[in-house]
Amino acid sequence: MPFRKKLAAGLKKFQYHSFFSSKNCYNLDSHYSYKKGKGIKMGKISITFVAVLFFVAGSLSAADIPPQIQSANTVAELKKAVGKSEKDFFATATPIDQTSENAAALLEKFGNFNVAAGEKMLQIAKNDEEKQTAYQTLLEGCRRLDDSEKARFFAKRAKETGMTNEDFDDLYKVAPLYQQFEQQFETAASRRLKEIYAEIEKTGKFPKLIGQKKMRELDWQRFLLRFGHFSEEQFTQQFTQLKKDAKNFVNNNPKDSGISAESILELVLDFAGNKSEQLITNTKEELTNFLNSDECLLPQNEKQTILDRFDAILRRSVGAELKLYGKTIDGKDFDWDSLRGKIVLVKFTSTWCGPCQREVPGMLKAYEKYHDKGLEIVSVYVWQREDDPVKTVTDFVKKEKLPWIIVSETLTEKAGGKPQSQFYKIPGVPTMLLVGKDGKIIDSAARGSGGTLQKRLILLFGQ
Numbered sequence: 001m002p003f004r005k006k007l008a009a010g011l012k013k014f015q016y017h018s019f020f021s022s023k024n025c026y027n028l029d030s031h032y033s034y035k036k037g038k039g040i041k042m043g044k045i046s047i048t049f050v051a052v053l054f055f056v057a058g059s060l061s062a063a064d065i066p067p068q069i070q071s072a073n074t075v076a077e078l079k080k081a082v083g084k085s086e087k088d089f090f091a092t093a094t095p096i097d098q099t100s101e102n103a104a105a106l107l108e109k110f111g112n113f114n115v116a117a118g119e120k121m122l123q124i125a126k127n128d129e130e131k132q133t134a135y136q137t138l139l140e141g142c143r144r145l146d147d148s149e150k151a152r153f154f155a156k157r158a159k160e161t162g163m164t165n166e167d168f169d170d171l172y173k174v175a176p177l178y179q180q181f182e183q184q185f186e187t188a189a190s191r192r193l194k195e196i197y198a199e200i201e202k203t204g205k206f207p208k209l210i211g212q213k214k215m216r217e218l219d220w221q222r223f224l225l226r227f228g229h230f231s232e233e234q235f236t237q238q239f240t241q242l243k244k245d246a247k248n249f250v251n252n253n254p255k256d257s258g259i260s261a262e263s264i265l266e267l268v269l270d271f272a273g274n275k276s277e278q279l280i281t282n283t284k285e286e287l288t289n290f291l292n293s294d295e296c297l298l299p300q301n302e303k304q305t306i307l308d309r310f311d312a313i314l315r316r317s318v319g320a321e322l323k324l325y326g327k328t329i330d331g332k333d334f335d336w337d338s339l340r341g342k343i344v345l346v347k348f349t350s351t352w353c354g355p356c357q358r359e360v361p362g363m364l365k366a367y368e369k370y371h372d373k374g375l376e377i378v379s380v381y382v383w384q385r386e387d388d389p390v391k392t393v394t395d396f397v398k399k400e401k402l403p404w405i406i407v408s409e410t411l412t413e414k415a416g417g418k419p420q421s422q423f424y425k426i427p428g429v430p431t432m433l434l435v436g437k438d439g440k441i442i443d444s445a446a447r448g449s450g451g452t453l454q455k456r457l458i459l460l461f462g463q
Contacts, residue, residue, distance in 0.1 A: 099158040107148035114141025145189035170451030175227030211257025273317030312425035326412035362448030377404035
């Protein structure tokens with residue numbers, strides 16, 4: 001459905017210059033509107049932005065639609081074109097200067113492509129499966145357009161304050177910008193997202209899309225709580241709301257959503273497990289009481305499965321004593337006890353994992369800077385998919401010249417050991433745990449890309 005809704009009464013109209021042609025396109029009021037009509041205040045700086053338009057679903061003329069989309073006659077062909085566009089996007093996106101508007105332009109370009117493809121898919125879809133693909137494509141396009149406006153906002157912020165690309169790798173600096181943006185503005189793309197989800201809910205179909213939406217919302221709440229700036233009172237209020245929303249999601253999770261109640265509650269407990277021992281204890285008690293009560297509508301066997309996993313999560317939470325064993329990549333026994341008295345970064349990782357590899361440069365810098373002061377790193381390679389996973393890991397370690405301890409879960413299992421990823425119920429890779437001299441976990445999400453690792457190491461070792 002074409003989107004023509006006016007966005008900001010009283011704001012000046014601008015024209016958007018299409019990425020797909022040299023022509024100017026459909027006029028809307030503003031790419032985002034001020035909530036409550038206020039500017040943004042950041043510390044001592046007050047910032048007011050000039051509106052610049054972007055393409056929203058339905059605003060391009062036929063001549064402006066990319067040829068790959070125009071020539072496609074089936075949803076399958078459009079899906080293939082989107083897949084090719086995705087590969088191009090990720091190939092182009094790394095690395096990119098986030099202090100310029102290049103990131104915004106790139107997100108906008110590929111967001112436009114997805115939206116145009118999704119709109120056409122909806123027009124020609126022959127069944128519910130194809131309609132779901134259309135909605136997924138359209139939603140992803142709108143998210144990218146929304147992200148492009150945030151990226152543009154960040155670029156302006158960088159010019160005002162001198163933020164660097166390294167600053168953008170620090171989620172403690174970036175998350176407050178997200179907070180400030182969302183408190184003040186609403187983009188046209190975010191409004192379109194709400195409209196699309198409203199359309200989907202009216203159909204009474206596509207539970208996976210509704211489940212994914214709710215999970216995204218919970219994950220976003222958790223992200224802001226972890227990296228945003230809150231007073232103690234605000235944090236308590238927001239975390240209480242997160243727990244309430246998670247419980248409601250468990251009881252009202254659409255059938256066949258593909259989102260398990262287990263993953264919903266784990267998201268909350270995982271978050272608490274990285275904050276403090278007291279918070280993880282209190283949160284576990286609250287969620288356990290919920291599962292054991294009539295308030296929780298899950299069947300008893302599912303409740304017990306979740307409770308069993310809670311114990312595993314506590315094993316890798318702040319304050320828990322970590323104990324690792326296994327075989328190193330050269331087949332020797334790994335001696336965890338020999339690292340007692342040192343600060344140890346444990347990374348559960350895989351060679352095929354892109355985000356895992358993006359952590360490596362920061363880990364190398366940290367190792368070089370702090371190894372002589374008592375930092376050790378242990379990479380535990382899990383879930384390798386190759387025919388010869390040991391060779392794959394060995395080749396990767398040689399190529400990247402990793403100087404620290406490498407543990408192979410494959411060799412550990414061959415020797416009869418239980419996989420550590422299973423014992424600790426590792427939620428995904430990379431999972432990075434920072435362990436203190438006493439063997440207890442200091443941080444259960446010590447990602448370098450988020451700025452957490454650097455902050456922790458500076459506190460532990462100094463500049």
